[in-house]
Amino acid sequence: MQSNLAKLNNPLEEESYSGNTEPPFTLQQLKAAIPSDCFMPSIGRSLSYFLLDVSIIGILYAVASYLDSWWFCPVFWLMQGTMFWALFVVGHDCGHGSFSRKKWLNDLIGHIAHTPILVPYHAWRISHRTHHQNTGNIDTDESWYPVTETKYKEMGWAEKFVRFDALLLAYPLYLFKRSPGKQGSHFSPDSPLFKPSEKWDVITSTTLWTLMVGLLGLLTYQWGWMWLVKYYLGPYVVFITWLDFVTFLHHSDPDIPWYRGKDWYFLKGALSTIDHDYGFINEIHHNIGTHVAHHLFLNIPHYNLKTATEALKPILGDYYRKSSVSVFQAFLRSYPSCHFVPDTGAVVYYKSKKELMKQN
Template sequence: MGSLGVDFVPPNEEMEMEFDSSAFPPFKLSEIRAAIPKHCWVKNPWKSLSYVLRDIVIVFALIAMAIFLDSWKFWPIYWVLQGTMFWAIFVLGHDCGHGSFSDSALLNSVVGHFLHSSILVPYHGWRISHKTHHQNHGNVEADESWVPMPEKLYKELDFATKLFRFKIPFPLVAYPLYLIRRSPGKRGSHFNPYSDLFQPHERKLVVTSTLCWTLMVAFLFYLYAVIGSLQLLKLYGVPSMIFVMWLDFVTYLHHHGHEQKLPWYRGKEWSYLRGGLTTVDRDYGVFNNIHHDIGTHVIHHLFPQIPHYHLVEATKAAKPVFGEYYREPKKSGAIPFHLVGNLVKSMKKDHYVSDNGEIVYYQTDPKLFNFSEKKDE
């Protein structure tokens, strides 16, 4: 008993106020920048090229092994390994697009076209839309990647479309459709120089990338004539599908978090810093180094000029500044199985955001997965 006859209840976690991730951060972007060691900003083209060489050697070594063994016991292993390497190649081309590969625009463009065209990604078309994503991250109206649908648009979709969009496996194979048609509510193609995505001065760049993409498609048709459709499917087609699954899996998880609700912004509430803080770091276990530490996503979003091989160090240096605004990723084992559960839970909850308000959160359509209720309507 206390002196006033009232039981003393010690503070506990339940009594603590939950951290408001949408609160305006008490630090500035310049403070985060100042905390990052200066050498983390240095781009070493030879080091970047060494990663390209490493990945290419592995890709061709896997092809040689698959052709030599030609065994159905090895083909599934090959598909997973090669699809993962295609994803690693995409990340290096992604660095070229950000200019974090080197200080040479020419080198970035040449390497970026070579890498991205080889996996059927239009380099400049994607680079420009991805730049839009970074410049407007966390903005409901202007973001480009995995941007939430407003409630009105969501309710205009028929039930089959909703189910198709929010059920696995479609979200893991959505990237090719995104390149062609973008997301619901947005128009334009990454291949069309006159798309709404691009400014007039960017059209020649888009034409160049579309031409490189077309040459790769022509090369694949040539391989089809030489080795046949089944061999081409085994060597290139299936790994390409695995790569697309990796891309959609990783990018989705970096912008959704069922563990803690992530705010989205409109109007004057949005800022580059607040938007960047809505991204999420993830631990991919043994894949962290293979796909060039893309899991260190918060620092990458705020400062895409930092080379991938400095992201881990830069993140560690910035964490004291971030404080509670940094969501520590759950440590993974060798294989990040827990992230599959995160993906499923998020897709069952994150369906749309309110049409109104300048700070909004994902809301859930309770009828989407309630088939019996839908059937009775």
């Protein structure tokens, strides 16, 4: 019993390194340890995962339509929403260029995968690139970065509710408003998210997103609101819950350091994420839980991440972070603990609102 409690209080597989220490290896040394074929995407294999996901989604829709029962809806929503999430991960590989070496194919499959689940592919691809380039940097990271203590105190109740209480449903709002302290929208080419050279990419994705919304509106007009709830909104809510849940877990933990200024650089930031085991879901959502290797080398296809991780472990040592508890235990630990970081300090850690109340 005591051992289980200790794991829950510090669920990382090995003793965590201090954020103040410097890794005794370089990014080049880590790359050299990974078999070279891990970096080579296979178009056939990548397409097979995409086609499998689309096929399962089609089969689930056929079954739901055939049964046409509200009793089946909760099961359908859970399964279909999970497959929406799996399809998102395929589009995620496209955005990183790890689906194939052909940009036109990545963009084509990325739009086909993301547009039906209301993700503006190019806009997301660009903002997600910013996240990867700045992971662990309090000032420049793009998603799930901590707010400072001062910012937390300034936030209104509605903003706090969305960020800290309804966080598993926050993704659609992020597309329109970004995160606290950031300006711009994923749908406007004039957003500070984008370079002028990316204008037409953003317009393309926004146009396709708008057409998808229009199609859903047309189908709702034809078949009614209950059709929209039963066949789209239910799975969509499960999908965004998965997206927020997974992203939160990989970047929010009381033991993960966050950096400011010169104390941050890419390698340290990339190491400030955690691998999680999702059980039988691992294969369904394409092993996105192998997140450390993904952040170190984002051009590795999802189907090579496990091999790359095993090759990296001997070199990473204690710098490799993996949760030793279930994802639900990890969430219940981080959810009430990760609210803000101190206003000052080169290397800081999350604090909870309870700690702020004790100070006052």
